[in-house]
Amino acid sequence: MRHIISILIENEAGALSRVSGLFSARAFNIESLTVAPTEDASLSRMTIVSTGSDEVIEQITKQLNKLIDVVKVVDLSEAAHIERELMLVKVRAAGKDREEMKRIADIFRGRIIDVTDSTYVIELTGNGSKLDAFLDAIDRSLILETVRTGVSGIGRGDRILKV
Amino acid sequence: MQLTGAEIVIRCLQEEKVEYVFGYPGGSVLYIYDELFKQDKFKHVLVRHEQAAVHAADAYSRSSNKIGVCLVTSGPGVTNAVTGIATAHMDSVPLVIISGQVPTGYIGQDAFQECDTVGITRPCVKHNFLVKDVRDLAITLKKAFYIAKTGRPGPVLVDIPKDITNQKCEFDYPKTIAMRSYNPVGKGHSGQIKKAVQMLLEAKRPMIYAGGGVILSDASEKLAKLARKLGYPVTNTLMGLGGYPATDKQWLGMLGMHGTYEANMAMQNCDVLIAVGARFDDRVIGNPAHFAEIPRKIIHIDIDPSSIAKRVKVDVPIVGNLPDVLDELHKLLEASTGVPEQKTLAAWWKQIDEWRGKKSLKYKQGKEIIMPQYVVEKLYEVTGGDAFITSDVGQHQMWAAQYYKFDKPRRWINSGGLGTMGVGLPYAMGVRFANPKATVACVTGEASIQMNIQELSTAKQFRLPIKIINLNNRYLGMVRQWQQMFHGNRYAESYVDALPDFVKLAESYGHVGMKIERPADVEPALREAFTKHKNDLVFMDFLTDQTANVYPMVAAGKGLSEMILAEEL
Numbered sequence: 062m063r064h065i066i067s068i069l070i071e072n073e074a075g076a077l078s079r080v081s082g083l084f085s086a087r088a089f090n091i092e093s094l095t096v097a098p099t100e101d102a103s104l105s106r107m108t109i110v111s112t113g114s115d116e117v118i119e120q121i122t123k124q125l126n127k128l129i130d131v132v133k134v135v136d137l138s139e140a141a142h143i144e145r146e147l148m149l150v151k152v153r154a155a156g157k158d159r160e161e162m163k164r165i166a167d168i169f170r171g172r173i174i175d176v177t178d179s180t181y182v183i184e185l186t187g188n189g190s191k192l193d194a195f196l197d198a199i200d201r202s203l204i205l206e207t208v209r210t211g212v213s214g215i216g217r218g219d220r221i222l223k224v
Numbered sequence: 225m226q227l228t229g230a231e232i233v234i235r236c237l238q239e240e241k242v243e244y245v246f247g248y249p250g251g252s253v254l255y256i257y258d259e260l261f262k263q264d265k266f267k268h269v270l271v272r273h274e275q276a277a278v279h280a281a282d283a284y285s286r287s288s289n290k291i292g293v294c295l296v297t298s299g300p301g302v303t304n305a306v307t308g309i310a311t312a313h314m315d316s317v318p319l320v321i322i323s324g325q326v327p328t329g330y331i332g333q334d335a336f337q338e339c340d341t342v343g344i345t346r347p348c349v350k351h352n353f354l355v356k357d358v359r360d361l362a363i364t365l366k367k368a369f370y371i372a373k374t375g376r377p378g379p380v381l382v383d384i385p386k387d388i389t390n391q392k393c394e395f396d397y398p399k400t401i402a403m404r405s406y407n408p409v410g411k412g413h414s415g416q417i418k419k420a421v422q423m424l425l426e427a428k429r430p431m432i433y434a435g436g437g438v439i440l441s442d443a444s445e446k447l448a449k450l451a452r453k454l455g456y457p458v459t460n461t462l463m464g465l466g467g468y469p470a471t472d473k474q475w476l477g478m479l480g481m482h483g484t485y486e487a488n489m490a491m492q493n494c495d496v497l498i499a500v501g502a503r504f505d506d507r508v509i510g511n512p513a514h515f516a517e518i519p520r521k522i523i524h525i526d527i528d529p530s531s532i533a534k535r536v537k538v539d540v541p542i543v544g545n546l547p548d549v550l551d552e553l554h555k556l557l558e559a560s561t562g563v564p565e566q567k568t569l570a571a572w573w574k575q576i577d578e579w580r581g582k583k584s585l586k587y588k589q590g591k592e593i594i595m596p597q598y599v600v601e602k603l604y605e606v607t608g609g610d611a612f613i614t615s616d617v618g619q620h621q622m623w624a625a626q627y628y629k630f631d632k633p634r635r636w637i638n639s640g641g642l643g644t645m646g647v648g649l650p651y652a653m654g655v656r657f658a659n660p661k662a663t664v665a666c667v668t669g670e671a672s673i674q675m676n677i678q679e680l681s682t683a684k685q686f687r688l689p690i691k692i693i694n695l696n697n698r699y700l701g702m703v704r705q706w707q708q709m710f711h712g713n714r715y716a717e718s719y720v721d722a723l724p725d726f727v728k729l730a731e732s733y734g735h736v737g738m739k740i741e742r743p744a745d746v747e748p749a750l751r752e753a754f755t756k757h758k759n760d761l762v763f764m765d766f767l768t769d770q771t772a773n774v775y776p777m778v779a780a781g782k783g784l785s786e787m788i789l790a791e792e793l
Contacts, residue, residue: 070405082346116533120530123529124530126529127529129351129403129406130405
């Protein structure tokens, strides 16, 4: 099962390596990991996407909680939540492809944020499958470069992860 | 008052009432050593290798329940210490390790004696810190002592760059500390404890399985009170020995890979199991699938939630501080009107006594060759069962665990989790510093002892009257046993060749050496060592049976009840 785990962690040097080291040392799997400081600069928020049986996920959350720098851990996927990922795609956009590329970007509510004679950079947000669908919808040979942030997630409604 | 970083380190250690610092000087800790030189509130123990410093601090802690403290230099000082740190980490021993680091401006420049200490030690410490500002130094050390001892204990390392130790700032040592990210648990959930009481009272074939957590939390008296109240059988893990009196009639011996027949059979066949500060590790329950074949209800008390439901499913998890949880369990039992059904319990004890009848620890001592088990039994007799026993790792460790009956906690000091050869002698040193009048014996083998043999020099310097019981079978005994049993008698590299003359070696350090070759000499030699040479370090080299194996044995991956017994071979 795929789980999205959100972590509030002290914004200290080496905090990321404590988390990533834990995953590799205990043979837990990481599909994606994002991290950045929160509105309180002393805290960072991490979102980790992992897969595993219920027992494995239980161990992951327990082991994360055991890290001294970790303030809070929540398995977002246990209840209603929103997940988003940002992707930047650089595509060839010349000749007949140029208009088509713009149209598909519009359909996916992507934004073109860089333009040259022959290329576009398209910015796209959504869940992972939407980003995948976009890549499937355009001509693969036109993709020059992609970069994805990995999933960020937040609980819906009253579910709040805060100190 | 403005103090330098080095002065602050010393003041913090004094504030923490540290008695001994085990260490080895080097370039990046010179300012600290300079300040250490100028004070006399605590003593420094100079070891001969940093690994031994950590082991000694570790055993100092294990045998006293105080925090062990070490001081090592950067680079090789730290990497040498890593084995010691990992050993303490696996057995949850509270240590504070202070390491020097190259000056802040040099970090990352591949400077002389630089290594990424925080990175290298991260997976084998409870927590570690790199101090980047002298103003953070005091609070960081305060945190280190607090984290090491609270919750599930463990080693904490503080890495201090050299320039920090020479910078000044105002010194103020905080009295208390609170961390929003670290809040160790206290009392257990009372609803869960109620459930546990009910389950315990309804048990038909109950079993108490107690581990190292009982020792670490000083809960052995409370455990004994609970066990006696219930009248249930008790087994200890290797780490838990001494947590329940081994001479008590409710005690079934150690369980696990080399546990007694009765302990393993009772563990496998019980219907209600209460695990107290133990973690169901692979050497204890064998194959978890086999263990799960007989359904049983499990109550698991541990301070570390991640130890619960890690290897076996648990019916009543109780996260909390053991003494508190045991107190509440006992209180609820006292208040409860229910009592265990005596008839069913008697039937269970009858079954256990039948298993005991197997006498799974028996062995034959002939007239010619010394059996290693015999040496440990005689050691037990000669010391009146009241010594602190450290061991190294291998067959001798198992024989010491099986044949020395520990009635008190903190008397059995060994590396259970990491299984580190070479701990025995530095462990004996640490024990003796923590217990200056105690009788201390190190049960070891000719291979293990050579892994930290240089500490004979430290023992000389500090006049530590340790008795080294060297069970010398000229083999890496446990490796040889596995090769015999599982690798077609091919003894790849397990023969220990080119041994020194241990008697002369000991004498060259100014100690007493003895070589014992005949069974009839075992007891007289031990008596001589523990009486005539009471105040000397005595290296007792016992030439023992080369073919002796440790039984019973649960082969790796097998179930607990699938033991190989001595008589079956």
